[in-house]
Amino acid sequence: MNQPILSAKAVRKTFGKFVALDNVTFDLQPKQRRALIGPNGAGKSTFIGCVAGQIPGAEGQILFKGEDVTKLQPSALAKRGISRTFQISRTFLHMTVFENMMSAFIMARGSWPSLSTRVFSDLEDEVHAMLGNVGMDTRANETVENISLGDRKRLEFGMALAADPDLLLLDEPTAGMSIKERHHLMDMVVELVESTGKTLLFVEHDIDVVFRVAEVVTVMVRGSVFVEGTPKEIAANEEVQKVYLGEGDH
């Protein structure tokens, strides 16, 4: 086996007395597509937040490409190749779709400390190409607050890709979308992740989407890793059905 791209060792995160993550140990192989599932409150989003740096103060160790990144700031993690989207999509609401993507590019490339609009012209083609990749190029001039939540999710996904990350973390990428939209978005995600050789870790409630996209599924329950396996194994696992699927969480 290769060296895992992401490796969590006994990660623990508490909020006061509440233990959100307890002894999470987790290896992610390069170029793998991994789903993180589990009932509400299992710690999935917390884990993503700890890996991407938004939630500081985790105990244990998180290694990215073999380097200890447990204590790093989100911006430093982004520069090392970890990119993410948020459960409730985060975009720049009062800017156009184009400006959002341009902003993502100048931030990722570190070309923002400039007063010259040359920076914009140099990146324009790439910005349009990325907007095209996520199917947003025709809406480039629309202000983000006027586009649908699904479109914002697509835009944010593109903005995360703009950093050309090695590891892509998607926190409920399809939440709030119709079934058709979900499959459309995730097909696009798979295609882009495959073609650029990225590793994907995503939190998802929709089991159809999970089984369609993931190569390996990790089930979390009450802050710990409950079981890991291929979608087939997980689907056949009675314990999993009891704690997760049976609950009718989705």
Added chain:
Amino acid sequence: MNSMKSDMKKKSEIDFRIVALGAAVALLVIFAGGAGMSLLATEILIMALFASSLNLLMSYGHMVSFGHAAYFGLGAYGFTLAIVRADIPVGLAVFAGPIVAMIGGLIFGALCVRLTEIYFAMLTLACGQITFTVLFQWYDFTGGDTGITDFMTPRFGLSEQYFAVFTLTIVILCLMFMWRVIHSPLGLAIRSVGQDRYRAEASGLNPRQLQLIAFTISAFLAGIAGTLFAVFHGNAFPDYAGLGFTLDSLIMVVLGGMKSFAGGIYGAIAYTLLKTYVPLVIQEWELVVGLILLFIVLATPFGLAGGIKRLQTMLGMGGKP
């Protein structure tokens, strides 16, 4: 595709027709209105720059400062003290004001950007009050509450009209610089942090660093306004860094319109005119201004600029910057 391509560039370009129009109106007021009008125009211009510097923070960086007069005051005192205490000639001292304000902004800003929202505002208030208190109490150096007067001929000895033109030139240059900043890659990053710091951070940006840069630029511009004000009146008082001026700057931005480049300019015109003419009619002028402010905030949340934009859309005209 091509129309989209040019969009961002077009947006970032300065529309010189509007600059020329604004300058022409100001020049008309200055030369047709005589000495009295020139003094009023000068005050409005200085306030427009001061309010715009705060607008840069509020509208684009999403940072509300309750201590913005500190940098106005530091500009005035940086200039004045350079002459009085360091014997620097007036022509060079004018550079000392903005630089002192910028350094003040860098130091206080580094402290303030550690927090966000209301906690940020409280820190800026504290920094503003510290500045005011030092200027007010340090008699040996700053002259304390009696301020510093009689150290130069007001307006460099220029006539009211010529000084108004001089001020107009400086203010236009500063506003063009500000426009350039806002529409540059740096400005896009500042706006991004202002709109969603978590997204910006996840994209590889350190939000505090960006906020500090915005804060320092804003302090620098406020410092230029303060320096102009000290030259205009030929004096410096601690009040220039006090709560009164801070409040004025906030009122001007809200009155003029947040989320709009011209907000600070409109606000400065409206507020200065109200402050000048309402007291002639009614003694309780603050009450009138308060009521007007109340009306504006309720009627058009984005102030005069927002109202004008709405009117323009209704009339089918293009938007002003």
